[in-house]
Amino acid sequence: MNILLCCAAGMSTSLLVTKMEAAAKLEGIEAKIWAVSANEVKNHLDDADVLLVGPQVRYLLPQLKKTGEEKGIPVDAINPVHYGMCNGAEVLKFAKNLIGS
Amino acid sequence: MAKFTQMLEEKVMPVAGKIAGQKHLQALRDGLILTMPLIIVGSIFLILGFIPIDSYPQFMADTFGADWLTKLLYPVNATFDIMALIAGFGIAYRLAEHYKVDPLNAGAVSVAAFILSTPYFTLFTPEGADAAIQVGGVLPMAFLGSKGLFVAIIIALFSTEIYRWVIQKNIVIKMPDGVPPSVSKSFVALFPAFLVILVVWVIRLLIEKTSFETLHNVVGKLLQEPLGALGGTLVGGLIAVLLIQLLWSTGLHGASIVGGVMGPIWLAATDANRLALQAGKEMPEVITQQFIDIFIYMGGSGATFAFAIMMLLFARSQHAKQLGRLSIGPGIFNINEPITFGAPVVMNPLLLMPFILAPLALVVTTYIGMTTGFAPKTSGIAIPWTTPPIIGGYLATGGNWRGAAMQLINLAVSFAIYYPFFKMWDKQNYETEKSAAN
Numbered sequence: 001m002n003i004l005l006c007c008a009a010g011m012s013t014s015l016l017v018t019k020m021e022a023a024a025k026l027e028g029i030e031a032k033i034w035a036v037s038a039n040e041v042k043n044h045l046d047d048a049d050v051l052l053v054g055p056q057v058r059y060l061l062p063q064l065k066k067t068g069e070e071k072g073i074p075v076d077a078i079n080p081v082h083y084g085m086c087n088g089a090e091v092l093k094f095a096k097n098l099i100g101s
Numbered sequence: 102m103a104k105f106t107q108m109l110e111e112k113v114m115p116v117a118g119k120i121a122g123q124k125h126l127q128a129l130r131d132g133l134i135l136t137m138p139l140i141i142v143g144s145i146f147l148i149l150g151f152i153p154i155d156s157y158p159q160f161m162a163d164t165f166g167a168d169w170l171t172k173l174l175y176p177v178n179a180t181f182d183i184m185a186l187i188a189g190f191g192i193a194y195r196l197a198e199h200y201k202v203d204p205l206n207a208g209a210v211s212v213a214a215f216i217l218s219t220p221y222f223t224l225f226t227p228e229g230a231d232a233a234i235q236v237g238g239v240l241p242m243a244f245l246g247s248k249g250l251f252v253a254i255i256i257a258l259f260s261t262e263i264y265r266w267v268i269q270k271n272i273v274i275k276m277p278d279g280v281p282p283s284v285s286k287s288f289v290a291l292f293p294a295f296l297v298i299l300v301v302w303v304i305r306l307l308i309e310k311t312s313f314e315t316l317h318n319v320v321g322k323l324l325q326e327p328l329g330a331l332g333g334t335l336v337g338g339l340i341a342v343l344l345i346q347l348l349w350s351t352g353l354h355g356a357s358i359v360g361g362v363m364g365p366i367w368l369a370a371t372d373a374n375r376l377a378l379q380a381g382k383e384m385p386e387v388i389t390q391q392f393i394d395i396f397i398y399m400g401g402s403g404a405t406f407a408f409a410i411m412m413l414l415f416a417r418s419q420h421a422k423q424l425g426r427l428s429i430g431p432g433i434f435n436i437n438e439p440i441t442f443g444a445p446v447v448m449n450p451l452l453l454m455p456f457i458l459a460p461l462a463l464v465v466t467t468y469i470g471m472t473t474g475f476a477p478k479t480s481g482i483a484i485p486w487t488t489p490p491i492i493g494g495y496l497a498t499g500g501n502w503r504g505a506a507m508q509l510i511n512l513a514v515s516f517a518i519y520y521p522f523f524k525m526w527d528k529q530n531y532e533t534e535k536s537a538a539n
Contacts, residue, residue: 007354007438008354008356008357011436011487012431012436012438012439015431015436015438015439038131039131039134039195042198054438055352055442056349056352056353056354056357056438057353057354057357058352058353059121059122059353059358060121062122063122080352080445080447081442081443083438083442083443084438084439084440084441084442084443084444084445085423085424085427085439085442085443086427086439086443
């Protein structure tokens with residue numbers, strides 16, 4: 001499972017990446033999770049199964065959803081509270097549901 | 102207060118979304134970023150050139166020769182002084198990406214168009230002469246740097262618009278039968294670049310007929326100078342910071358959105374101070390990129406470093422204790438999404454008060470500090486916005502302890518503003534937790 005995260009500079013989402021990796025390990029899920037800045041997303045999208053967008057850049061969501069649709073990759077914004085508390089397990093679940101749907 | 106947050110969500114949010122998603126502003130923001138790594142590297146050499154120790158210049162001259170400073174500043178000139186060239190390429194590249202036309206070509210064409218709008222001579226006053234003489238065969242470095250930044254931005258957007266328009270029009274040249282199709286294609290491929298150069302060339306010829314003489318003078322007098330003057334005032338700084346905070350209040354990345362507009366102005370102000378530093382003159386600008394990044398947004402947008410410390414040291418509720426441990430690490434590097442979304446501050450009237458008030462207060466204190474001479478102005482040294490507080494203030498002012506002292510004062514001011522709200526918020530959490538436990 002390849003999960004791509006993005007925010008303005010890819011910095012605060014990288015916080016979440018480490019928590020999600022820990023959650024994935026705990027659940028025994030093989031996952032590649034990484035964070036990039038919004039303008040790098042295009043270069044990474046081909047490697048991803050799902051794109052999660054930080055709530056602070058959710059204004060980019062329509063644009064990114066369109067790009068995702070063309071490639072058949074689900075795109076959605078991360079729940080702000082889960083994002084703030086760096087709740088790796090919940091965001092991982094969210095990613096799994098998006099891929100599954 | 103509930104009405105206020107509702108207003109933010111319904112009125113501010115959609116407008117902010119539109120502005121932030123606007124492709125020219127987005128290209129401007131993303132393209133300008135291309136200059137940052139270069140400028141930060143150049144700043145390392147700049148810091149070494151102006152370490153504020155009295156015996157330092159003498160020591161360096163004794164060790165490396167009398168022209169040590171000139172040589173040390175070579176990399177500074179190669180990074181700061183071409184920021185317009187680099188920014189123009191970056192902006193054209195990012196805009197072309199949006200239009201799905203070849204970004205590399207669009208970037209190259211934009212660089213050519215920028216040079217085309219720049220004079221190929223400079224004025225030079227030889228020693229002992231009364232009047233300046235015109236020296237040909239050169240590009241004035243000043244125009245490739247911050248002085249040409251706005252021209253580069255305008256040319257990048259303009260040339261890329263022409264470029265993609267021609268391509269999307271799908272112009273075809275009819276060749277007689279027998280001409281291989283790839284030959285006609287290779288002619289067509291030249292057409293977008295040709296039209297850009299043609300249009301900019303005509304513009305240059307027309308402007309040369311006026312008293313402005315160059316596009317740089319037109320843009321400088323009509324756009325860059327007035328905007329710079331507005332952005333450099335206390336009121337200008339307060340308005341920009343207020344907008345950033347209002348956007349963050351709805352959970353949108355305010356600095357990134359407002360930065361699209363203010364970025365070039367603050368960057369040009371940074372460089373004005375850098376040039377003054379190198380020339381040994383009084384620094385002209387108070388409000389620069391570093392003023393905002395380093396002195397106002399300590400701990401992240403909202404000046405939340407003080408709030409993170411409070412949670413860590415004085416929290417009673419489990420929620421605040423946990424958030425304090427989670428947010429202090431990123432907070433040291435001026436990243437505060439755990440606080441804005443985790444506390445949460447976003448859409449939370451109680452915490453929005455200090456979140457908006459504290460940065461505005463810090464603009465005032467820092468502005469007063471720097472204009473009265475208590476604290477030095479930022480000296481054009483571009484350090485990353487992730488530089489921790491105290492170290493940041495020290496470095497951004499060219500290694501001056503008063504810069505760090507200004508940050509300590511700002512920390513105290515933001516602490517005083519956040520504290521009462523923190524106490525109320527923590528108490529609410531504590532009582533909710535207690536009643537949940539019962």
